[in-house]
Amino acid sequence: MGQPVSFRCVGCGREYEPWSIDYHCPHCGPLSGPLEVVYDLRGLASRLTPSSFAETRRPSLWRYEELLPVGIEHSVPLRAGWTPLYARPELAAELGLAALWIKDDSLNPTASYKDRATAVVIAAARHLGRAALTCASTGNTASSVAGFCAAAGMPAYIFVPEKTPRPKIAQLLAFGATVFAVEGDYSRAQRLCEEARDRFGWYDRSDGVSPINAEGKKTGAYEIWEQLDGKVPDYVLVSVGDGSVISGICKGFLELRELGLAEDVPRVYGVQAEGAAAVAHAFARKKRGEEILPAEEPAETLADSICVGNPKDVVKAVTYVDRTGGGFVTVSDGEIIGAVGELARKAGVFAEPAAAATYAGLIALLTTGEIPEGSRAALVITGSGLKNPEGALRAVGEPLKVPPDIAAVERIILPMGYED
Numbered sequence: 001m002g003q004p005v006s007f008r009c010v011g012c013g014r015e016y017e018p019w020s021i022d023y024h025c026p027h028c029g030p031l032s033g034p035l036e037v038v039y040d041l042r043g044l045a046s047r048l049t050p051s052s053f054a055e056t057r058r059p060s061l062w063r064y065e066e067l068l069p070v071g072i073e074h075s076v077p078l079r080a081g082w083t084p085l086y087a088r089p090e091l092a093a094e095l096g097l098a099a100l101w102i103k104d105d106s107l108n109p110t111a112s113y114k115d116r117a118t119a120v121v122i123a124a125a126r127h128l129g130r131a132a133l134t135c136a137s138t139g140n141t142a143s144s145v146a147g148f149c150a151a152a153g154m155p156a157y158i159f160v161p162e163k164t165p166r167p168k169i170a171q172l173l174a175f176g177a178t179v180f181a182v183e184g185d186y187s188r189a190q191r192l193c194e195e196a197r198d199r200f201g202w203y204d205r206s207d208g209v210s211p212i213n214a215e216g217k218k219t220g221a222y223e224i225w226e227q228l229d230g231k232v233p234d235y236v237l238v239s240v241g242d243g244s245v246i247s248g249i250c251k252g253f254l255e256l257r258e259l260g261l262a263e264d265v266p267r268v269y270g271v272q273a274e275g276a277a278a279v280a281h282a283f284a285r286k287k288r289g290e291e292i293l294p295a296e297e298p299a300e301t302l303a304d305s306i307c308v309g310n311p312k313d314v315v316k317a318v319t320y321v322d323r324t325g326g327g328f329v330t331v332s333d334g335e336i337i338g339a340v341g342e343l344a345r346k347a348g349v350f351a352e353p354a355a356a357a358t359y360a361g362l363i364a365l366l367t368t369g370e371i372p373e374g375s376r377a378a379l380v381i382t383g384s385g386l387k388n389p390e391g392a393l394r395a396v397g398e399p400l401k402v403p404p405d406i407a408a409v410e411r412i413i414l415p416m417g418y419e420d
Ligand SMILES: [Zn+2]
Pocket: 009, 010, 011, 012, 013, 014, 025, 026, 027, 028, 029, 032
């Protein structure tokens, strides 16, 4: 594994002994977000080659064990990562792009990108000898924690906002987690989770809390690079709620360049819903030379996985995205719903609204010219459409009702140009 040299604060730059602090900088407090894990990248560069990861033959994110803070011996046998990267040349041509790739992370064990973080965080909890995991989540992190804890035989204590879609709650209860449906919004659930973790000593896998989250989440960037034979796209689009997935993905690409494994870093763009755009607004403030914090604002969007008003990883997200030369874009709920249907029909990937928002963001950035024609772009699909089928139903209309009679099918199909 890649022995961390320190845990560093993104806000003030103070460095701490690895593992000596669980979550945030004691000097800056939780507003600056989780500490970042720092490695001796120069030392690692001398022993890594582009084929080091393939040589492990591991079809999971543990192929990157050398760049993770805990060893595979602490891992839970549930495969996260090494998800497919699909090329979609016809759709790319239709959009005026030179290439379009879709990183389909709906194929993780609990059907979302969040499994990457949980796989590494639960290994860290076992390394630290913690007895249980906890989290506050709008849904995907919660199912991920519940699933991995079930596989590990570890208790999971989960705090969800009461409005969480039923299919997501079903997954948690099926995995045997203890679920608290908290009255009020996501931030209420977050606060109660923090009080409980401090009271009972559980390790907190909430997004934007543990420094280890980003370590799991960065592996998506490594995979895109490896699956493109050591190249990176010009643009990578990621939907943003808390800011922790995009922070991880940026960190991964930045590390690859520092390791000398990639020549370039793609411009990473965060996509937010217009009604829940706290991180995009913080980025705009940074670009105007103003303070990033405080970032809390009201949040309302049907894309429940990115409906976050109090983003915890905002400092890192804004800082890292800027370092890649990328930016942020916001899209309406109508555009997001349209994107669910269009991505499914044209790319064969059924994404939840939050994940399909990346496609809506791509269209918006192509329209303004911020992504020029002829670019090579990748969308990170962070969750399955089956997570929120009600969102999809608003995009796709109704089935054709027919009696059980072939004549009825003929009346519909023959006018479409089929011969008798
Ligand atoms: Zn600090």
